[in-house]
Amino acid sequence: MKNWLCAILLLALTACATSPTGRSQLMLVSPEQAISASREAYVQTLLPLQKEGKVDSNRATARRVQIITGKIIAQAIQQFPQTRDWEWSVKVIDEPDTVNAWCMAGGKMAVYTGLLDKVKPTDDELAQVMGHEISHALANHTAERMSVALATQMGMMGVAMVAGDSEYAGVALSGSALAAAMAITLPNSRTSESEADLMGIELAARAGYNPRAAATLWEKMAKVGGSTPPEFMSTHPSPTNRQSTLNNLADKMMPYYLQKGDRPIYPLN
Structure with a gap:
């Protein structure tokens, strides 16, 4: 014993x-194991929703999310070349009461219509959401x-x-079931959240999105939630000074945002 x-x-x-x-x-679990398990969990998560017609049901909305996310993915690949072989994917799930988004290991993502319709993020603000979630995957969270x-x-x-x-x-633990639970339902630590904030705001800025939108996004999130925070906030614990921290980070990220030249886009469909 x-x-x-x-x-x-x-x-x-x-x-x-x-x-x-x-x-x-x-x-204890390798990034490769997490990616494999998440690939299976992603299919299991989307399959019943696809049968109900709840995945990418609005073509224009899906395309908007793909363009914004594709620009951030292109920057992620430049910064982390090993992710070039990931099977990147993003889907819009038609659930109007769910204010949430997530990214599993290996770049498997989803955004809920509740976040898009209730928060009404600008492209810059939506880029902060996607940059943050992609950073969770990049950091092997x-x-x-x-x-x-x-x-x-x-x-x-x-x-x-x-x-x-x-x-x-x-x-014994079930790899794919655990991956689905960890990636979608359980919160990250505050340390991981701060890490995703730092990495995500830089990725979005490099992709051509205003880093100052990170703070305004959280202002909108707080207003939507009222006394009860939306799911995206409840599963993303943060210190009370998060907006101040994001504003300070934005100052440092402005040179990336202001740099001239076209921003590449990773093709998603």
């Missing part, structure tokens, strides 16, 4: 990686959340074994 617990501790100590901003991350969940379950399995609960101790 002591050997089992020591093995868990050793694995947690050695399975570390470094994020694009230099932060240490727990990586899905793999990180899966790893935290796995470490937690391993610890509970160890406790169960000590307590003699052999039934619980034999429970």
Whole structure:
């Protein structure tokens, strides 16, 4: 039993990686495993919605999202060349009461019509949403959340074994199911959110979108939510000074936004 617990501790100590901003991350699940699991989860998530006609039902809206997202993806690939081989995808899900967007590992994305219709983001503001979500994938946050969940379950399995609960101790995690839960329903840590803010605002600025829109986006989000924050905010915890932080970041990102020349676009369909 002591050997089992020591093995868990050793694995947690050695399975570390470094994020694009230099932060240490727990990586019991590799980015490649997270991408594979997310690919399966993406199909499982969209299939029933497609059967109901709720995916990309408005061609003009879908095209708007594709153009904005495609410009940000092009910048992501320039900054992170290994993502060139990702199967990038973005879909608009017709759920008017859902104010949310997400990006799984490997660049599998979705935006809900509730965010588009209730927040009514400008192109600059929508670019902040997509840049932020894409940054979660670039920083391997899905793999990180899966790893935290796995470490937690391993610890509970160890406790169960000590307590003699052999039934619980034999429970195993399902990769694709866990990926879907982690990527869509569970919140990132505040550290991960701050990291996605920093990376996302730069990607959007490089793509030609005004970084000052990051702060106005969150102002709109707060107004839409009222006393109850919309899902996008509730699953994206943030410190109270987020808007101030974003305004300060915007000043630093303006040179990217103001640089001359055409901005490439990654083709999405």
